[in-house]
Amino acid sequence: MFGRLFGKRPRGAEAAASGPARSGAALASIGARQAETLLRRLEWTVVRRLDGLLQGDYRTLFRGFGLDLADLREYRPGDDVRHIDWNVTARLQTPHVREFQEDRDLSAWFVLDLSGSVEFGSGAVRKRDLLSDFTTVMALLLTRYGNRIGAVLYGGASDAEASMIPPRSGRRQLLHLLDRMHATPAVCPGETRLRDLLERARAVAKRRSVMFVVSDFISAPGWQTSLAMLARRHEVVAVRLVDPLEMALPDLGLVVLQDAESGEQMFIDTHDPAFRKRFAAVAQNREAELRLAFARAGVECLTLSTYAPIDLALLQFMRERRFRQGADRGAPVGAT
Structure with a gap:
């Protein structure tokens, strides 16, 4: 999507990139500290609320896949x-x-879209921040019970091939994933090809697994078929990152917008109600197309907004998932 061309102070990885050149060892140390800080913050603010809802004494919400x-x-x-x-x-x-018979352990993959459009955020939180928080929370909840996690990371169209982290268990694997995620370039010019990311995930995941596809799904067409193919073998959850400004434009007067991926700039008049109406209509059509694509692929969708707490969205999604699983097994409503 478009980002406004206002002068902003660089933060996080952007600040590191805009500062003086640093040695590789120093950058690695900064990435490790960022990962550890993020991990500790989310352990206290989100994970303690969710712990026990994903996992039970004998059965997990995202189940393993047995052969007996x-x-x-x-x-x-x-x-x-x-x-x-x-x-x-x-x-x-x-x-x-x-x-x-269900296995108690599972393999989980984080299929992460880190392309330019994910850098957008109209407020204090960017979509990339949501991606980082969600991946950290889910990876921590899964690894603490001995499950294995891996990842496929896609930086944009300039990536020749999305990088892969083989699935392993333990806290060291979690920190390695976070460090690699923070080290992936924030912006790569060119149109996102989500199909390439999904095909890469399908190629590297040999064992039946849980797949978290984390993206804003702003991409060149053609990814819907790849998502459906991925869902045939794996349990896929589409984690969609959204920002309210992508759904409706406020009356800001004359502004310059820039496409986060192509770099194209546009001068528009948001004071024009007809323009805002057309923008909202296009956004609604895209919403309907995404819902249809997820339904046809048989994929559940978790929507995370930059203006909503991540823990509330996860809690609601887990409750709905438990309800559906109970209904599928013929359990009474509210049974656990």
């Missing part, structure tokens, strides 16, 4: 057709699917 047969039940719309037991189906004349 546990039970058979009738097929329901949305079930994986690969789990149909054709012998039982032929005998009973009703489609039945196999249910497997």
Whole structure:
């Protein structure tokens, strides 16, 4: 999306990039300190609220995938057709699917879009800050119970190939992920090709895993098919990063906007109500297209806003997910 060309003081990684040249060792030390500081802040502000909701004594909200047969039940719309037991189906004349004993551990991948549009934020929080906070919180909750985490990081169109961090467990892996995430260039010129990121994730994730695709989904067309292909093998959660200014423009008068990825600049009159109406209509159409794409791919979507606390959004998403899982198993509403 567009970012306003106002003079702002560089912060975080931008401040480091705009300052004097530093040695590689010094930059690595700064990245490690940033990761540790972020980790400690989120442990106190978010993780303690969420701990216990993702994990239970015997079952996790994002479940592992076992191989031992546990039970058979009738097929329901949305079930994986690969789990149909054709012998039982032929005998009973009703489609039945196999249910497997769940493993207690899982592998989780963070598929991270770090392209130029993610740098945008109309307030104190950028979409990249949301991405960093979400990845830190989920990775911390998963690794503390022995689960493995990996990542695929995409910096933009100039990336020849998205970089990959193999899945491992432990706090050192978490800090390594955060350090690599902060070290990835904030802005790479050129249009985002989300399809390349999704295809890279599909190629490197050999074992059935949970995939968190974290992006604002502002991309060249064609990524919808790749997302659906990824969801056929893995449990995919689309984590969408949004900013209210991308949905509706306020009356700011004459402003200059710049595309965060192409660098194109435009001089517009936001005082014109017809222009603001057209902008809102385009944003609403894009919302409808995204909802349709996620529904067709069979992917759940968690929306994070730069103007809303991340812990409240996660809590609401987890409650809704528990409700859906309980309904799928025939459990009474509110059962855990």
